[in-house]
Amino acid sequence: MEVLVLLYERKIKLITIDNVTKIYENGAIGVKEMNLHIEKGEFVFVVGTSGSGKSTFMRMLLKEVDPTTGSIIVDGQDITTLKRREIPLFRRKIGVVFQDFRLLPSKTVYENVAFAMQVVEAPPKLIRRTVPQVLSMVGLHKKAKAYPNQLSGGEQQRVALARAIINKPPILLADEPTGNLDPDTAWEIMELLEDINMRGTTLVVATHAKDIVDRMQKRVVTIKKGVVQRDVQEGGYSDEI
Amino acid sequence: MKFRTFQFHLEQGIRGLLKNGIMSLASIGIVGACIFIVIISLCVAFNIDSILQQIENNIGIEIFFGNEPTEEQIAGLEEDIKQQPHVVEVTYNSYDDALDRAKEKLNMESLESLRDDNPLPRSFYISLDSIKAQKSFIEYLEGLQISFEQKFLAEKQAADEQAAKEAAQEAEKEAATQTTEAVQAETAAEGATAAVQADISVEKASEQVQEVTTQDVNAGLSIGDSGYTFRGIEKIMHAQGATSTLAALDTVVRIVSLILVILLCVVSVGIIMNTIKLTVFIRKNEISIMKYVGATDWFIRWPFIIEGLLIGIIGAALPCIISWYSYDKMVDVIYDKAPIVKTLFRFVAGGDIFAAVVPICLLIGAMLGVLGSANAIRKYLNV
Numbered sequence: 001m002e003v004l005v006l007l008y009e010r011k012i013k014l015i016t017i018d019n020v021t022k023i024y025e026n027g028a029i030g031v032k033e034m035n036l037h038i039e040k041g042e043f044v045f046v047v048g049t050s051g052s053g054k055s056t057f058m059r060m061l062l063k064e065v066d067p068t069t070g071s072i073i074v075d076g077q078d079i080t081t082l083k084r085r086e087i088p089l090f091r092r093k094i095g096v097v098f099q100d101f102r103l104l105p106s107k108t109v110y111e112n113v114a115f116a117m118q119v120v121e122a123p124p125k126l127i128r129r130t131v132p133q134v135l136s137m138v139g140l141h142k143k144a145k146a147y148p149n150q151l152s153g154g155e156q157q158r159v160a161l162a163r164a165i166i167n168k169p170p171i172l173l174a175d176e177p178t179g180n181l182d183p184d185t186a187w188e189i190m191e192l193l194e195d196i197n198m199r200g201t202t203l204v205v206a207t208h209a210k211d212i213v214d215r216m217q218k219r220v221v222t223i224k225k226g227v228v229q230r231d232v233q234e235g236g237y238s239d240e241i
Numbered sequence: 242m243k244f245r246t247f248q249f250h251l252e253q254g255i256r257g258l259l260k261n262g263i264m265s266l267a268s269i270g271i272v273g274a275c276i277f278i279v280i281i282s283l284c285v286a287f288n289i290d291s292i293l294q295q296i297e298n299n300i301g302i303e304i305f306f307g308n309e310p311t312e313e314q315i316a317g318l319e320e321d322i323k324q325q326p327h328v329v330e331v332t333y334n335s336y337d338d339a340l341d342r343a344k345e346k347l348n349m350e351s352l353e354s355l356r357d358d359n360p361l362p363r364s365f366y367i368s369l370d371s372i373k374a375q376k377s378f379i380e381y382l383e384g385l386q387i388s389f390e391q392k393f394l395a396e397k398q399a400a401d402e403q404a405a406k407e408a409a410q411e412a413e414k415e416a417a418t419q420t421t422e423a424v425q426a427e428t429a430a431e432g433a434t435a436a437v438q439a440d441i442s443v444e445k446a447s448e449q450v451q452e453v454t455t456q457d458v459n460a461g462l463s464i465g466d467s468g469y470t471f472r473g474i475e476k477i478m479h480a481q482g483a484t485s486t487l488a489a490l491d492t493v494v495r496i497v498s499l500i501l502v503i504l505l506c507v508v509s510v511g512i513i514m515n516t517i518k519l520t521v522f523i524r525k526n527e528i529s530i531m532k533y534v535g536a537t538d539w540f541i542r543w544p545f546i547i548e549g550l551l552i553g554i555i556g557a558a559l560p561c562i563i564s565w566y567s568y569d570k571m572v573d574v575i576y577d578k579a580p581i582v583k584t585l586f587r588f589v590a591g592g593d594i595f596a597a598v599v600p601i602c603l604l605i606g607a608m609l610g611v612l613g614s615a616n617a618i619r620k621y622l623n624v
Contacts, residue, residue, distance in 0.1 A: 062533070084538075085537070088535045088536060088538075089535065091532070091534070092534070096533050102529070102530055102533075104526070106260060115530075115531075118249055119531055119535060119536040120534070120536075121243060121245075121246050121540075123245075163534070164534075167534070167535070
């Protein structure tokens with residue numbers, strides 16, 4: 001019975017944050033005794049003000065920083081104990097987009113997306129077949145040959161999204177994905193994220209955008225001063241912040 | 242690594258090289274300048290080495306024999322000398338060879354008349370493979386000079402002692418005969434005068450015996466004396482002063498050029514590291530993106546290493562080509578303007594120097610590039 005419970009838990013709990021504390025070298029507290037479970041296929045907003053510990057949380061999921069104590073289990077694997085050479089393989093399970101898009105300015109849209117596949121040494125044939133598919137999914141198949149500086153912010157974020165999902169990671173992290181976008185474009189990106197979530201990818205979105213959170217009615221985790229203050233299903237950005 | 246991955250890295254490396262055009266040119270220029278100085282010091286070192294070699298080859302050791310040693314003894318000595326380390330060749334010049342050489346050197350046909358009563362000494366001409374071995378070899382020869390003479394003298398002494406013994410025996414026999422004669426005379430003479438005469442004659446006879454012995458003893462002593470002039474190895478001719486100076490110079494040149502090359506390499510690595518660090522810095526975004534999409538460290542490293550390698554190899558190849566071309570030209574000009582140089586020594590042919598210099602420099606260049614870029618990128622891999 002216990003085994004079954006374990007199997008069940010492992011299957012649905014894609015991300016488990018277990019009693020995690022992060023104290024930086026300068027003494028600043030990132031997160032404090034955080035516990036959180038994210039299930040497979042969930043769409044989670046992580047909200048909080050700057051310095052709330054939201055970024056620490058996202059960076060720990062990417063294994064950019066390690067928690068001081070506690071464990072983070074992603075897809076059945078405790079990532080706090082990963083060896084240096086195991087990190088790249090772990091990162092292939094996670095797609096990521098940032099507020100500032102982080103595209104390579106010297107590469108075309110097509111190349112920027114294909115780059116993610118080249119890095120994981122995918123066969124060229126597969127790259128040639130997959131990149132156009134993903135580009136048309138994000139609505140940019142006509143801009144394949146353009147360079148990032150020829151695109152609008154929304155278009156650039158779409159390229160970043162295409163790059164993040166092209167290797168079909170089970171988890172997609174988005175750190176303020178709409179921070180640099182006007183409300184209409186932001187909404188388009190959110191719809192795209194929801195679309196990606198519908199196809200089975202688990203989404204963790206850190207954001208400030210109150211209106212979007214309120215409108216989407218997804219699970220909302222509120223972090224304040226490094227502590228999970230509120231965790232509601234189908235919630236809004238709400239009041240107490 | 243899969244071939245297509247290698248292709249990808251190569252492509253990325255070349256792209257990086259072209260994209261950071263000015264930075265790449267600067268790096269190539271710096272590598273080129275360092276390699277150029279390395280080449281110059283190598284060329285100087287090669288030539289000084291070769292000139293020293295040419296001089297060394299002209300410096301042999303000649304030893305001259307006295308008249309006493311027999312041909313067999315000399316042949317025995319030749320075997321001993323040939324057993325020594327560093328000895329390349331021992332040439333024996335007989336009396337006739339010496340005369341022929343003198344005739345040729347002095348261009349005097351009249352010397353031929355000396356053939357039957359030849360005053361010219363026999364000699365060995367000994368070539369060594371290293372100028373540095375001369376000093377110890379001369380010490381060996383000086384030891385040999387003494388031991389050879391001692392051996393020779395021992396033989397001579399043994400022979401002389403034998404002869405002296407025989408002479409003494411002879412003299413004693415003679416004296417004995419004289420004594421008998423005297424005794425006979427004594428018995429024969431009855432008168433006092435006769436007795437006195439006989440006495441005198443006995444005395445004379447014994448005096449004679451004594452004289453003979455003394456002479457022999459003297460002869461025996463004089464063999465052991467230095468006054469006896471045996472000449473086994475009469476003279477050892479060498480240019481120890483010149484050779485030791487050359488050997489010291491040779492060592493100094495080698496050490497100085499080695500230090501110079503190492504110093505330059507260290508400086509180049511530093512400069513290249515900084516230059517590539519800049520190109521890496523420019524591309525740190527690219528690196529962090531690669532990290533986010535799950536690139537392994539080596540996947541990120543390879544394009545930079547290939548870029549560094551290309552910079553290093555191009556940076557080394559350019560000065561190689563330029564200096565090879567100008568070296569040959571320069572040698573021609575020197576021979577042309579100062580023909581006297583030709584009679585003193587020959588420069589090493591460009592082909593001979595650069596057959597060694599080119600691979601060395603390409604290797605140094607490649608190593609500098611790879612080391613520089615690998616070091617420069619290390620910092621940015623910890624994302």
